Amino acid sequence: EPEVTQTPSHQVTQMGQEVILRCVPISNHLYFYWYRQILGQKVEFLVSFYNNEISEKSEIFDDQFSVERPDGSNFTLKIRSTKLEDSAMYFCASSIRLGPNEKLFFGSGTQLSVL
Amino acid sequence: AQSVAQPEDQVNVAEGNPLTVKCTYSVSGNPYLFWYVQYPNRGLQFLLKYITGDNLVKGSYGFEAEFNKSQTSFHLKKPSALVSDSALYFCAVRGDSGTYKYIFGTGTRLKVLA
Numbered sequence: 464e465p466e467v468t469q470t471p472s473h474q475v476t477q478m479g480q481e482v483i484l485r486c487v488p489i490s491n492h493l494y495f496y497w498y499r500q501i502l503g504q505k506v507e508f509l510v511s512f513y514n515n516e517i518s519e520k521s522e523i524f525d526d527q528f529s530v531e532r533p534d535g536s537n538f539t540l541k542i543r544s545t546k547l548e549d550s551a552m553y554f555c556a557s558s559i560r561l562g563p564n565e566k567l568f569f570g571s572g573t574q575l576s577v578l
Numbered sequence: 579a580q581s582v583a584q585p586e587d588q589v590n591v592a593e594g595n596p597l598t599v600k601c602t603y604s605v606s607g608n609p610y611l612f613w614y615v616q617y618p619n620r621g622l623q624f625l626l627k628y629i630t631g632d633n634l635v636k637g638s639y640g641f642e643a644e645f646n647k648s649q650t651s652f653h654l655k656k657p658s659a660l661v662s663d664s665a666l667y668f669c670a671v672r673g674d675s676g677t678y679k680y681i682f683g684t685g686t687r688l689k690v691l692a
Contacts, residue, residue, distance in 0.1 A: 561678065
């Protein structure tokens with residue numbers, strides 16, 4: 464089965480530093496998402512992306528966060544100035560379409576630790 | 579606003595017994611409902627979904643779920659649990675009223691005892 468690939472698997476950074484989390488969605492997918500999970504608990508929506516623009520974002524996704532699809536294959540999440548509370552597992556997900564055959568495929572995640 | 583409730587943090591069941599993991603939802607428009615499973619240090623894996631049609635949907639690994647519109651529920655079931663089913667299970671919903679966003683429940687840890 465095709466896979467969503469995320470790199471790195473672990474990222475440690477100092478508070479205030481910028482981080483970029485990378486994702487390669489499945490090649491013919493059109494809808495892209497970032498979610499995060501803190502301490503193995505609730506999966507929180509951050510942002511959805513379609514047709515080269517943000518379609519929806521949550522309250523968590525403030526001005527410190529941004530997403531890009533720079534080259535038609537990669538999908539990145541940037542956190543400009545990390546805070547301690549940004550420590551979480553970040554998941555990228557993609558879907559080929561919305562409707563009767565929709566299904567989200569998740570990557571294995573990037574564990575971000577902010578010190 | 580969309581929301582999902584999974585009232586049980588943990589469900590324990592003996593191997594071979596039937597299991598149920600509960601989920602209720604609130605959404606604008608018709609619901610698209612999903613169950614995902616997460617094994618330790620892994621991403622979420624799709625189990626099954628309800629979009630339209632038969633209220634009882636069957637998915638991977640022998641799991642099934644029943645959509646109940648009047649009770650706004652979508653409980654996950656399996657007739658005979660395996661130890662290997664032990665994992666974290668998430669219910670998710672997306673409303674069909676123009677949103678792209680999937681909302682996940684808080685997860686239920688299933689522990690199947692040998």
